Amino acid sequence: EAGVAQSPRYKIIEKRQSVAFWCNPISGHATLYWYQQILGQGPKLLIQFQNNGVVDDSQLPKDRFSAERLKGVDSTLKIQPAKLEDSAVYLCASRAGQGYQTQYFGPGTRLLVL
Amino acid sequence: QKEVEQNSGPLSVPEGAIASLNCTYSDRGSQSFFWYRQYSGKSPELIMSIYSNGDKEDGRFTAQLNKASQYVSLLIRDSQPSDSATYLCAENQPGNEKLTFGTGTRLTIIP
Numbered sequence: 001e002a003g004v005a006q007s008p009r010y011k012i013i014e015k016r017q018s019v020a021f022w023c024n025p026i027s028g029h030a031t032l033y034w035y036q037q038i039l040g041q042g043p044k045l046l047i048q049f050q051n052n053g054v055v056d057d058s059q060l061p062k063d064r065f066s067a068e069r070l071k072g073v074d075s076t077l078k079i080q081p082a083k084l085e086d087s088a089v090y091l092c093a094s095r096a097g098q099g100y101q102t103q104y105f106g107p108g109t110r111l112l113v114l
Numbered sequence: 115q116k117e118v119e120q121n122s123g124p125l126s127v128p129e130g131a132i133a134s135l136n137c138t139y140s141d142r143g144s145q146s147f148f149w150y151r152q153y154s155g156k157s158p159e160l161i162m163s164i165y166s167n168g169d170k171e172d173g174r175f176t177a178q179l180n181k182a183s184q185y186v187s188l189l190i191r192d193s194q195p196s197d198s199a200t201y202l203c204a205e206n207q208p209g210n211e212k213l214t215f216g217t218g219t220r221l222t223i224i225p
Contacts, residue, residue, distance in 0.1 A: 031211060040122075042202050042215030043158065056212055091157055095211065101146055103213060105157040 002026065004106030006092050012112045018080035021109045025073070025094030031055075033103065034067055034077050035091040043091055049075060082113045117141075120203050120216035129225050133190040137203030137216055140184070147179060147186045148213065150202040158202055162188065193223045 005024040013019050025032050031050050035043035046065065048056040051072035060067065064083070069075040079086055089110050093103040117140040127133040135149075146165050150158035162177040164170045164186065170177045176189040186205075190197055200220045204213040 033212070040217070042118075042204075042217050043213075044215070045212050048212050098211075101148075101163060101206075102160055105159070108157050 004092055004094050004104055006090075006106040006109055008109055009107060010110050010112075012114065013082055014114050015084055016081040018078065019082055019111065020076055020078045021090050021092075021111075023075045023077070023092030023106060025075070025092070026096075026104055028096065029094035029104075030072070030097035031095040032069055032075050033093040033095075034075070035093065037089045037091055037108070039088070046077070079111075082111075084113050087111055087113045118203055118205055118214050118216035120201075120219050122217055123220040124222055125219055126222045126224055127193050129193055129195060129223055131193055133193045133197065133221055133223070135188040135190075135201050135203075135219050135221065137186045137188075138184055139186070139203075139205050141205070141207065142181075142184065143207050144184075144205040146206050147177070148204045149175075149177060149186075149188045150204060150215075152200045152202055152218065154199075161201075190221075195223045195225055197221060198223045 007022050033048050034046045036046050037043045046060045047067045049069040052069050067077045089108040091108045092106040095103045119138045149162045151161050152158045164177040164179045167181050174191045178187045200218040202218045203216040206213050
């Protein structure tokens with residue numbers, strides 16, 4: 001079974017530029033999460049999708065971050081414009097659905113904002 | 115604000131000894147707890163989950179949960195250099211399918 005796929009793996013941009021990350025969850029997984037992990041900290045949830053609907057985006061900085069999950073499969077997270085403090089690893093995770101507790105993480109995208 | 119607290123370490127343990135990692139949580143409604151291992155530059159991977167008070171063993175790993183004290187721990191027996199990593203504690207509540215992570219404890223096994 002293929003795991004969670006993410007791209008790109010690394011990205012370097014200048015502040016005020018825009019960037020987008022892509023995630024393909026494990027096949028059949030209904031729930032998809034985007035986390036931000038700043039160096040030395042645990043992952044922080046940004047947004048949670050159930051199929052193609054948003055369940056929780058309370059910690060997503062909506063003035064600059066946006067995310068979508070078209071057709072309930074792949075998802076894209078966008079930052080526009082980026083700030084220095086957005087430098088972090090962006091992790092995508094998926095879960096099978098109701099009754100399944102385990103979240104499986106992708107390899108992450110490491111973003112550096114200069 | 116739900117919180118999960120961990121000692122950030124670093125925790126150094128001799129090879130072959132028992133490593134003990136601790137985690138406390140603030141929300142008494144939390145019912146599910148998870149330990150993830152994260153190697154440097156890699157993504158978190160699930161080691162153990164625990165839902166009931168008491169101990170749960172899986173190979174060299176034992177998770178312990180004490181809901182009255184709001185305390186979760188992970189014991190690693192016969193520690194190996196390959197166990198050197200950051201260990202993340204996480205919790206969620208019934209009906210709330212998102213994880214709240216602690217900051218992680220960095221563990222180093224000394225050969």
